Amino acid sequence: MASSKRPLQCLLKRALGTRSFCALPKKSSASPSSSSEELMRMEHEYSAHNYHPIPMVFSQAKGTCIWDPEGHKYIDFLSAYSAVNQGHCHPKVMKALVEQAERLTLSSRAFYNDKFPVLAEYLTHLFGYDMVLPMNTGAEGVETGLKLARKWGYEKKKIPKNEAIIVSCCGCFHGRTLGAISMSCDNDATRGFGPLVPGHLKVDFGDIDALEKIFKDHGDQICGFLFEPIQGEAGVIVPPDGYLKAVRNLCSKHNILMIADEIQTGIARTGKMLACEWENIRPDVVILGKALGAGVLPVSAVLADKDIMLCIKPGEHGSTFGGNPLASAVAIAALNVVKDEGLIERAATMGQEFRDQLRNVQMRFPEIIKEVRGRGLLNAVEMNNKALFPASAYDVCLKLKERGILAKPTHDTIIRLAPPLCISLEELKEASKALSDVLETDLPKMQKQIPDSKVAAASEACDRCGRVLHD
Numbered sequence: 001m002a003s004s005k006r007p008l009q010c011l012l013k014r015a016l017g018t019r020s021f022c023a024l025p026k027k028s029s030a031s032p033s034s035s036s037e038e039l040m041r042m043e044h045e046y047s048a049h050n051y052h053p054i055p056m057v058f059s060q061a062k063g064t065c066i067w068d069p070e071g072h073k074y075i076d077f078l079s080a081y082s083a084v085n086q087g088h089c090h091p092k093v094m095k096a097l098v099e100q101a102e103r104l105t106l107s108s109r110a111f112y113n114d115k116f117p118v119l120a121e122y123l124t125h126l127f128g129y130d131m132v133l134p135m136n137t138g139a140e141g142v143e144t145g146l147k148l149a150r151k152w153g154y155e156k157k158k159i160p161k162n163e164a165i166i167v168s169c170c171g172c173f174h175g176r177t178l179g180a181i182s183m184s185c186d187n188d189a190t191r192g193f194g195p196l197v198p199g200h201l202k203v204d205f206g207d208i209d210a211l212e213k214i215f216k217d218h219g220d221q222i223c224g225f226l227f228e229p230i231q232g233e234a235g236v237i238v239p240p241d242g243y244l245k246a247v248r249n250l251c252s253k254h255n256i257l258m259i260a261d262e263i264q265t266g267i268a269r270t271g272k273m274l275a276c277e278w279e280n281i282r283p284d285v286v287i288l289g290k291a292l293g294a295g296v297l298p299v300s301a302v303l304a305d306k307d308i309m310l311c312i313k314p315g316e317h318g319s320t321f322g323g324n325p326l327a328s329a330v331a332i333a334a335l336n337v338v339k340d341e342g343l344i345e346r347a348a349t350m351g352q353e354f355r356d357q358l359r360n361v362q363m364r365f366p367e368i369i370k371e372v373r374g375r376g377l378l379n380a381v382e383m384n385n386k387a388l389f390p391a392s393a394y395d396v397c398l399k400l401k402e403r404g405i406l407a408k409p410t411h412d413t414i415i416r417l418a419p420p421l422c423i424s425l426e427e428l429k430e431a432s433k434a435l436s437d438v439l440e441t442d443l444p445k446m447q448k449q450i451p452d453s454k455v456a457a458a459s460e461a462c463d464r465c466g467r468v469l470h471d
């Protein structure tokens, strides 16, 4: 057993790095036995290995800043995959949480409670839909959207029994339940978990002609088209202008539900309340999650009009915790913060500023940085595989971490940069400078240190549709 721990300990030692950090404002309560190294060792030993985290332990956080148990300070450029749009531990959300927690936390939907109806009215009015179905995680929200589409397909569109099809996009990410991975093109997500849920077709994201062909060929059986308005996990892929509008038209023409997964893109992240607003379109079904709970509690919600939503009857779908009063109070506060603090406008202006800064870095390293892209504060830097070799985006993120910037790669060459929307100009500059410094100083050293034997991971074709999305 001991020998299997050694490589991890070596990795942790290397990864903990040497940067000198600002101290935590108040004394950390971390004891010597809960050092970063020990905590990471414990997690590795006792938790399933279903993630490959950047080796940094969150111990305390406020706004855009995070401290590890040793008191080192970092700036968050992931926001828990856009769940912390409002900033960590926002005081107004925490107040709502504490006040509600002292009064009532759970009724289950076996009864009514005095908070969920208030959230339901707020959400439906804010987003302009008749009704909401509350869940907890994003994947549950997606599952709800899929079930709703099938039910509507049989009841309203009169698709013959068990023949309904849902179309999703190559490169999509909709979560990790069996239903959600059944939409996926990610071999890691799908291999070893078959058989996947049937009744599914794939189409290239952004290709309206391909979608039209599928709708023409199978339209009578298709109940829904599930998509992300900007593909997050795929590497912040923004579709061509006019795509969302064209999708809206095709869905209307073929009587197919347009189902927008706004779990990552929604709640102000892209500089609009919903990313679909970039093309002024109204999907039939909108799925929200992540920042609806302000990074405090898992809260997801599916919005639709009555002719769709009422296809689901009592007992046919639900969740013990969905619509619980604690989550409802948090979600109300989370939405109020977005509105009161002008986070939509802030994401738009700061995002533009950030992309300008990153493009300046790209001009300094045109061989390494292939593209800077994004909307609002959902951005990505895509690097050139050959120029990085034998390093990867993960190695670049390790070095960013040593310089106090927390970001996570997606695929081998892409770094997603999505800070809390309360990020300051100075902090954006710090991140751009850190990236520039890593590419100038750290990357050449890493390229010498990483063994030559490391072979560049060839991008595999998707098992399901045969496409290679990243090379």
Ligand SMILES: Cc1ncc(COP(=O)(O)O)c(C=O)c1O
Residues within 6 Å of the ligand: 081, 137, 138, 139, 140, 142, 173, 174, 175, 176, 228, 232, 233, 261, 262, 263, 264, 265, 289, 290
């Ligand atoms: C677009 C999208 N849909 C669904 C999910 C799944 O959400 P959760 O992890 O809360 O289940 C995610 C998570 O990253 C996501 O980005």
